[in-house]
Amino acid sequence: MDPSEYDLAYFHRAGFHRRTCVVCHAAFWTLGAHDRCQEAPCRDYGFLGHPGFARPYDPDGLREAFLGFFEARGHTRIRRYPTVARWRNDVFFTQASIYDFQPWVTSGAIPPPANPLVISQPVVRFIDIEEVGRSGRHMTLFEMMAHHAFNRPDHEVYFKERTTELCHEFLTTTLGADPTGITYKEEEWEGGGNLGPSLSVGLLGLELATLVFMEYLRDGTTLRPMPLTVVDTGYGLERFVWMSRGTKTAYEACFGRPYEDLRATFSAREAAILVDHARALNYLLTDGVVPSNSKEGYFARLLIRRAVRILQTRPEAPTLNVVLDEVARDIARVAPEVGAHRDDLHRVVEAEVERFGEAIARARVIIRRTEERAQASGEPVTEEDLLAWYDSLGVPPEIAVEELRHAPKIPEDFYARVAARHEGERPVNEYTDKGAELPTPPEDTPATQAEYYLDPYTVAFDAHVVWASGPFVALDRTYFYPTSGGQVHDLGQLGDQDVVDVERKGRWILHRLDGVAQVAPGDRVHGRIDAARRTQLMQHHTATHLMNGALRELLGPHVWQAGAYKGPDLARIDITHYRPLSREELRAVVQRVNAIVxxxxxxxxxxxxxxxxxxxxxxxxYQGGAVPGKDLRIVEIEGFDVEACGGTHCTHTSEVGAIDVLDVERIQDGVVRLSYVSGGRALDVREQQQEVLRESARRLGVGVDQLPSGVDRLLAELEESRKSAKQRLKGDLGAEAVRLLDDPSATESAGGVTLTHQTGALAREELMELSRLLTKGPDRVAVLASERDGRGLLFVGSTAERVRADLVLRHAAPAFSGKGGGNPAAATAVGEPGAPLAEALKAALEAARRAATA
RNA sequence: GGGCACGUAGAUCAGCGGAAGAUCGCUGCUUUCGCAAAGCAGAGGUCGGGGGUUCAAAUCCCCCCGUGUCCA
Known part of the structure; x- marks a missing residue:
């Protein structure tokens, strides 16, 4: 970055000078006489025991000082955004305050909620989870205080000069920091294709804030100025509080009573992890994360398990829910929503803690068994076993070692080696823009007016063609709904041609016809929409909102829509939930939605x-996920459910008709899918199902209400006849065995071994069974031949030690080009088609006699 | 979203190319006034589902389904 980017008039006016850090060699601006930037590791912490501000603050006080300072200087205070970034589809969590305004505000698509604005945004960062409690300052969730300004070419609010001045004034006047102690280090910032200069604010060894000036777009190797420049600042609330108190760690400075209480039982590091994780969990669970094994749910699971593991080391420790509640009390002063719905939150946590217990119990058994087996074979349990257990069973190595009698040492680089096991895995970004396969009309083509938003009932209309290419047609306005938001597209006709697909592409809605479009730009065409299909789609869509509302109402606010589909035949909703739905819950949901209907x-x-x-x-x-655009289309079911949604909806709930749930399944950990039908489709499905029932009952010869008992009877009969067939076969074979043993031409004695043979047409399994019957006692050998489908089959069974069935077979097999093998007790071979089976039988008998008399 | 482990009798699991097993539980008999216990006998399996390889698959390969877990 060009040094002139940092050459601020403010710095010169206020008497700053530019220096170079003797340690990190970065340039910085200061009023003091420092030879190095005032951030670790270039210098030690100088505020421990000697606070850097005029007086100590608690988090509430400092937040208020910050927000108040900027409010007094023309900024509007904005409430926090959720920690789960549901308005974005590229990240799970809000990782910086600017995330709140990406991508719509920063791209210039919509105006900011205020300009300039000030906010204190809780942000979540899991990168440093291992550092929590170790470094004294890392947290999985912290509050990023920020003032933002968004500058358009025609209206600049403020940029580098004013930003830096405000920061310096806040630090030195409001907080009373020593003006000469502060350094502003020059750094280049880059992220999300944007970049610009930034200043890192250091005091007494602590990096307190970063002032970022988003100014350029990276376009290949060249930089282009952004149409909208953005002031993106980040002031770490917890670091400010720490600086003001000069305590040993940021945790004791920020968490107060809950931290102190835990210190009575736990080490400083453990207490820090507990309060940190408890705070993060309070926010994440309040904002709708359900613990699971994938996506954002995994992070909640990780936090819960790490916390529980620490709590379980002390018998006198409180439960996780108690810790959560104590930390929540402090949060609720600034974020009251975290104090609400505690019961629901407790249930989610309890279910997860229980599952962890089960996982560990299961794992302990496996560990013990593995060790027993290892001891039996004389091989020790290795570090590799520890890694494998952690990876596939979720057993932390400490617990595994606890369980083992002779444990290997836990490797220093345990977690690095876990990571190494996962190297080479490439997360595939499934997100493909379906529109990419569609042609794009030229830039100057007028946009399509989407009329279905305002009037979902119109199914016939006239419009002008604005563009046509191959089978694709764009109109100046259309009532055809394009596939989006989980609702599939309409069908119908445009002029004389059938519309087979409708998709959105940029500012246009493209109708795909069943052949090359017979229209040209400027033509007036008549559009007709398949009204029955549209009505059904509307019913399914409104039914989906009803389901979502009822599920949230009855199961709790942790329920979020995780996906949905509304087709003409079926609608589905996937919700986040921590356990399968019970029959009662399902019944209650169905009753509730139908009541609202x-x-x-x-x-x-x-x-x-x-x-x-x-x-x-x-x-x-944002139940349906990120929704683009300046204005949101709101679909509001009065007094019941409100969602941002672009779909076509009924205007009254009664139009939805009956809603029948067809299926409930758990599609993955923490996600339950409900499939249902409504409207005319519900009647059709009911009719079909009743027909199936009637027909089944008719074939069974019982009434519909007797179907279950009728089926039971049928199954019992089936079982009975299967058994008796087996018995009969056994009986037949038994009789045959007795006959063979009595028949001198079939059974002979050789060297004390009873040798029986037979030639027939039995299947392999039957030969096996017959052999078993013939060799019930000791010193018995059976040599059985069978011809089936032109191929010979030879079976040898033996209970005589001297006669090895596999060796006998090996002697006999070449006689009929047989392939096969077995063990000393039983062996079987199949010959080539047409090969002499009799020869093989003879060879086998000879070999058996030889072995018996040897 | 990606990786790994697991799915065998009612339960817990063994077997990991050659004739489906163990323990507990269950049924019956013996012994006992009865119970517990012991002994004997027995019932109970589409080895998650579907393809493939093989003379032969619970076992090897592929695809599904289910469960658990780690990572992003």
Missing amino acids: REDRPVKSYFEPRTEAERRFGFTL
């Missing part, structure tokens, strides 16, 4: 500015 509540669809909608309804709006 009968109440005939109005369903209102309307557009509202994004920020305004988020303020009125909260972020539960």
Whole structure:
């Protein structure tokens, strides 16, 4: 980055000078006489025991000082955003305050909620989870205080000069930091294709804040100025509090009572991990994360398990829920929503803690067995076993060692080696833009007006063609719904041609016809939509919102829509939930949605500015995931459910008709899928199912209500006849065995061994059974031949030690080009088609006699 | 989203190319006034499902389904 980027008039005016750090060689600006930047590791912490601010603050006080300072200087205070970034599909968590405004605000698509603004945003970062409690300052969740300004070419709010000045004023006047102690280090910042200069603010060894100026777009190797420049600052609340108190660690400075209470029982590191994880969990669970083995749920699981493992080391320790509640009390002062719905949160945590217990119990058994087996074979349990157990059973190495009598040492680089086991795995980004395969109309083509938003009932309309290419047609306006938001597209006709697909592409909606489009730009065409299909799609879509609302209402606010599909034949909703739905819960949900249907509540669809909608309804709006655009389309089922949604909906709940749930399944850990039908489709499905029932009952010769008992009877009969067939075969073979043993031409005695042979047409399994019957006692040998489908089969069974069945077979097999093998007790071979089976039998008998008399 | 482990009798599991097993539980008999216990006998299996390789598959390969777990 060009040094002139940092050459601020403010620095010169205020008397700063530019120096180079003797340690890290970075340039920095200061009022003091430092030869190095005031950040670790270039210098030690100088504030431990000697606070760097005029007075100590607690987190509430410091946050208020910051927000108040910027409010007094023209900034608007903004409430925190959720820690789960549901308005984005590229990340799980809000990892910086600027995430709140990406991508729509920073790209210039929509105006910021205020400009300039100030916020204190809880952000989640899992990179440093191992450092928590170790470094004294790392946390999985911390509050990033920030002031942001968004500058358009025609309206600059403020940029580098004012930002730096405000920061310095806040530090030196409000907090009373020594002006000469602060250094502003020059750093280049880059992220998400944007970059720009940034200043890192150091004081007494601690990096307190970063001031980022997003200014350029990276375009290959060249830089282009951004149309919108952004002031992106980040002030670490916890670090400020720490600086103001000068305690040994940031944890004791920030967590107060809960931390102190835990210190009575736990080490400093353990207490730090507990309060940190408890705070992160309170936010994550409140914001709708359900612990699971994938996606964002995994992080919640990780936090819970790490915390539980520490708590379980002390018998007198409180439960995790108690720790969560104590930490939540402090959070609730600034984020009241974290204090609400504690019961639901407790249930989620309890279920997860229980599962962890089960996983560990299961693992202990396996560990013990492995060790017993290892001892039996004389081989020790190795480090590799520890790694494998952790990876596939989830057993922390400490617990494994506890369980073992002779344990290997836990390798220093244990977790690095776990990571190494996963090297080479490439997460595949499944996200493919379906629109990429579609052609793009030229830039100057007028955009398509989507009329279905305002009027979902119109199914015939006239419009003008604005573009046509091959089978694709774009109109100036259309009532055809394109596949989006989980709702599949409409069908119908455009002019004389059938519409087979409708997709959105940029600003246009493309109708795909069943052949090359017979229209040209400027033509007026008549569109007709398959009304029955559209009605069904609307019913399924509104039914889906009803399901979502009822599930959240009855199961708890931890339920979020994790995916949905609304087709003409079936609708599905996937929800986050920590256990399978019980029959009672399902029944309650079905009753509830059908009750709302009968109440005939109005369903209102309307557009509202994004920020305004988020303020009125909260972020539960984003049930369907990230929704693009400046204005959100809100679908509101009066007094029941509100979601941001672009779909076509009924205007009253009664239009949905009956809702029947067809199937409930757990599609993955923490996600339950419900499949259902409504409207006319529900009637069809019911009719079909009743027909199936009637027909089944008719074939069984019972009434519909007697189907279950009728089926039971049938199954019992089947079982009975299967058994008797088996018995009969056994009986037949038994009789045959007795006959053979009595028949001198079939049974002979050789060297004290009873040798029986037979030639027939039995299947392999039958030969086996017959042999078994013939060799019931000791010193018996059976040589059985069978011809089936033109191929010879030879079976040798033996209970005589001297006569090895496999050796006998090996002698006999060449006689009929047989392939096979076996063990000393039993052996079998199949010959080539047409090869002389009799010869093989003869050879086998000879070999058996020889062996018996040897 | 990716990797790994696991799915065998009612339960817990062994077997890991050659004739489906153990322990507990269950049924019956013996012994006992009865119970517990012991002994004897017995019932109970599409070896998760479907393909493939092989003379032969619970066992090897592929694809599903289910469970657990680690990583992003």
